[in-house]
Amino acid sequence: MRVLITGGAGFIGAHLANRMALRGVGVRVLDDLSSGNPANLAAGVNFNRGDVRDVPKLWALLQGVDVVFHLAALVSVPASVLYPREYNDVNVGGTVALLEACRDVGVRRVVLASSATVYGDQARQPVTEEMAPNPAVPYAVSKLAAERYLFTIGRLSNFETVALRIFNAYGPGQPLPPTHAPVVPLFMQQIIGRGSVIVFGGGNQTRDYVYIDDVVDALISASTAGAVNQETINVGSGQETSMRQLIEQIAVTSHAHASVIENTEASGGIQHLVADLTKARQLLKYKPRTLLSDGLRKLYELDERFGARSSLGKVSTH
Ligand SMILES: NC(=O)c1ccc[n+]([C@@H]2O[C@H](COP(=O)([O-])OP(=O)(O)OC[C@H]3O[C@@H](n4cnc5c(N)ncnc54)[C@H](O)[C@@H]3O)[C@@H](O)[C@H]2O)c1
Numbered sequence: 288m289r290v291l292i293t294g295g296a297g298f299i300g301a302h303l304a305n306r307m308a309l310r311g312v313g314v315r316v317l318d319d320l321s322s323g324n325p326a327n328l329a330a331g332v333n334f335n336r337g338d339v340r341d342v343p344k345l346w347a348l349l350q351g352v353d354v355v356f357h358l359a360a361l362v363s364v365p366a367s368v369l370y371p372r373e374y375n376d377v378n379v380g381g382t383v384a385l386l387e388a389c390r391d392v393g394v395r396r397v398v399l400a401s402s403a404t405v406y407g408d409q410a411r412q413p414v415t416e417e418m419a420p421n422p423a424v425p426y427a428v429s430k431l432a433a434e435r436y437l438f439t440i441g442r443l444s445n446f447e448t449v450a451l452r453i454f455n456a457y458g459p460g461q462p463l464p465p466t467h468a469p470v471v472p473l474f475m476q477q478i479i480g481r482g483s484v485i486v487f488g489g490g491n492q493t494r495d496y497v498y499i500d501d502v503v504d505a506l507i508s509a510s511t512a513g514a515v516n517q518e519t520i521n522v523g524s525g526q527e528t529s530m531r532q533l534i535e536q537i538a539v540t541s542h543a544h545a546s547v548i549e550n551t552e553a554s555g556g557i558q559h560l561v562a563d564l565t566k567a568r569q570l571l572k573y574k575p576r577t578l579l580s581d582g583l584r585k586l587y588e589l590d591e592r593f594g595a596r597s598s599l600g601k602v603s604t605h
Pocket residue numbers: 293294295296297298299300317318319320321322323324337338339340357358359360361362377381400401402403452453454455456457462
């Protein structure tokens with residue numbers, strides 16, 4: 288089997304690429320390196336620098352490819368509020384360009400990394416795939432539009448499509464950009480560095496933190512499972528965790544004290560977001576293997592920025 292991973296030098300993409308290459312799958316990566324880093328990729332992975340909107344480049348890279356994992360995207364919620372046109376160009380335009388190229392060359396299946404943010408605020412938790420999406424920020428709108436294009440062009444052009452709505456992924460190698468740092472590595476860095484952690488809205492918001500290896504399991508299953516064509520599937524841990532619980536757990540894991548500052552002025556965004564995994568269990572045989580406490584311990588032990596010794600080298604995929 289040969290696969291193409293767009294955005295494959297990024298956090299999730301590199302873990303996926305390395306795991307598949309280890310299993311003997313031929314892996315091509317296309318990434319413009321706007322945030323990814325090819326140093327994260329294992330030796331067997333074929334890396335190509337380029338933009339996912341470059342259709343002639345896609346025609347070349349898609350030759351002989353069975354499955355495409357489409358992960359290339361801009362991923363900052365606050366930046367999407369400032370620059371919605373850019374988010375639309377890359378996340379929607381990039382998806383449409385890729386789907387056109389897939390139609391032209393002919394692939395068996397496209398797996399899209401969509402996002403739980405498409406749900407926005409919902410009256411009930413955990414959220415199921417049947418609930419009406421309620422995107423509240425341009426990033427979420429762009430992911431929902433990407434899903435719709437995926438299913439529409441896949442149906443019209445006769446290739447299989449599946450969209451995974453990924454919840455809050457975390458694990459070794461996750462970038463920490465200063466403008467939109469994801470909470471898990473940010474809090475770990477701040478707690479280890481004896482800094483203060485700022486929480487919004489009382490720290491009572493809840494999220495579903497899913498360890499990277501479980502996300503990779505789901506992506507790989509989505510590429511091989513039967514009966515997933517045109518399906519949207521949640522990928523999370525199914526575990527609801529408040530900000531305060533997350534902070535306590537990180538403090539325990541990193542043997543440090545957490546000093547918490549409350550910002551009561553600003554809202555923490557969506558109040559609750561937790562995955563119902565019934566569909567993932569049925570269609571993907573998905574079973575998240577990593578409890579939050581174990582995932583945080585792995586992050587602490589494997590990531591050089593935290594507790595890991597530099598001899599551990601490349602981002603772990605296990
Ligand atoms: N990390 C999460 O918690 C999470 C949750 C839900 C969905 N997702 C989705 O998963 C995918 C991967 O996210 P991630 O966390 O690994 O982010 P990431 O930023 O680490 O990875 C995205 C990759 O896409 C590349 N890229 C951006 N624009 C590109 C372009 N125009 N052409 C080619 N490559 C481009 C970047 O260089 C980067 O390597 C994204 O589609 C994201 O929306 C992630």
